[in-house]
Amino acid sequence: MDLSRGVVAVVETGAKGPREQGSEPLVVILLGPTGSGKTALSLALAECFNGEIVSCDSVAVYLGMELGTAKPTREERARVPHHLIDVAEPNEPFTAGAYSRSARAALREIAVREHLPIVTGGTGLYLRALTEGLFAGPARQEDLRARLRRSVERHGDDWLHRLLRKLDAATAERIHANEVCLAARRPMSTILDNGAVARDPLTGFKLLRIGLNPPREALYTRLNQRCAAMFAAGLVEETRELLERYGPVKALDSLGYRQARAVLDGRLSVDDAIKAAQQGHRNYAKRQMTWFRREPEVHWIERFGDETETAREAVDLVQEALAAAR
Numbered sequence: 001m002d003l004s005r006g007v008v009a010v011v012e013t014g015a016k017g018p019r020e021q022g023s024e025p026l027v028v029i030l031l032g033p034t035g036s037g038k039t040a041l042s043l044a045l046a047e048c049f050n051g052e053i054v055s056c057d058s059v060a061v062y063l064g065m066e067l068g069t070a071k072p073t074r075e076e077r078a079r080v081p082h083h084l085i086d087v088a089e090p091n092e093p094f095t096a097g098a099y100s101r102s103a104r105a106a107l108r109e110i111a112v113r114e115h116l117p118i119v120t121g122g123t124g125l126y127l128r129a130l131t132e133g134l135f136a137g138p139a140r141q142e143d144l145r146a147r148l149r150r151s152v153e154r155h156g157d158d159w160l161h162r163l164l165r166k167l168d169a170a171t172a173e174r175i176h177a178n179e180v181c182l183a184a185r186r187p188m189s190t191i192l193d194n195g196a197v198a199r200d201p202l203t204g205f206k207l208l209r210i211g212l213n214p215p216r217e218a219l220y221t222r223l224n225q226r227c228a229a230m231f232a233a234g235l236v237e238e239t240r241e242l243l244e245r246y247g248p249v250k251a252l253d254s255l256g257y258r259q260a261r262a263v264l265d266g267r268l269s270v271d272d273a274i275k276a277a278q279q280g281h282r283n284y285a286k287r288q289m290t291w292f293r294r295e296p297e298v299h300w301i302e303r304f305g306d307e308t309e310t311a312r313e314a315v316d317l318v319q320e321a322l323a324a325a326r
Contacts, residue, residue: 023325024206025111028318030120030305031127031292032212033285035223037305039072041212042120044311046080049116049318054106055084056121056130059254061099062090064242067235068256070226083110090242090251100129104202111205116318124291131207133200208321210314211298212305213289222304223281227256231274236260255280 028045030038042053053072055061060071063086071085083106088094103119103126110117119130151163239260242252252261259277262268268276292298299317303310 024204025114026116026318026321026325027107027205027207028116028118028321029127029131029207029209030118030212031209031295031298032122032214032305033219033288033292034070034122034281035219035226035285036212036214037307037310038120038122038212039070039076039305041210041305041311041314042118043072043076043079045314045318046116046118048315049322051116051118052081052083052106052110052113054103054110054117054119055082056099056103056119056123056126057085058094058096058099058123058126059251060085060121061088061094062086062251063088064245065090065238065251065254065257067230067233067238068254068260070230081115089246091246091249093250096125096129097134099126100134103130107202107205117205122288124288127295131202133202206321206325207297208317209295209298210317211292211295211300212310213300213302214304215302218304219285220282223285224278227277227281228274230256230277231260231270236263236270236273240264255284 028051030042030045032038045051046053055071057069057071059065059069061084062069065071072082077085084099084103087102107117107119119127121127235256239252239257242257243261243264246252248261252258256277259268259273259280262276263270263273301310301313305311
């Protein structure tokens, strides 16, 4: 759905820029669970406000991973400039720190062009790294990561989060599963809550956070349909080609690709893989909302991002923020 046609009259397009000289440039952050319509809304806002989109998705950064990522189509990417999509090979780890550095550079470049940066995506850790910076955590431990991946294969997708709840319940309430508390040999919550922890928050920008929180059952219906469509479009074959080129890299443990690999390994039928992927996406959406509800000063919209009224409400919020920044 091309929402921009319905809202473009609300603003004067082709303006010289979204801010006056000397003021802090505005950054719009669109957040919400997977399937909530962030892409459609980001395109509408970008076309209304002379914007550029900065993806905030830990899987969309990888080349060749198309069907399982729900990244913007090539046609959508041709409509407005996009950043941080297809910037790494699947066998190249792209950490939250690497994302933060690249995304901050993109924001500065967009601001210099006097365009409106629009950050959109569902990876909460990437967003937190961008806006708040990262604490000095333990180094990567590949042997530990490999053991955890094997445990996930044996015990199911939610095993890491169940383990995290046992080891560090406070952190489990805030984030989905990770291995930091294991590598650091102490609960991650004690590290995050330590006032001495050094962070590098984003400065020099005014942030406007807009969140999408559509009705839960309608969201789950969309996610179920989208998962089925991914498999129908050839997700298993895409996964086969990626495995042949890169091997069983960590990027292929992500939702959808993990279930497609199970089909290729003979562990799941296609129908069972679709059901598992659907359940995984529904669980992921729940965890995303738990994370995003802790983001500060979010303007929540209780609809999907591809609805005309959502676009109109978001346009009003951006206009108000731009006026306040001048």
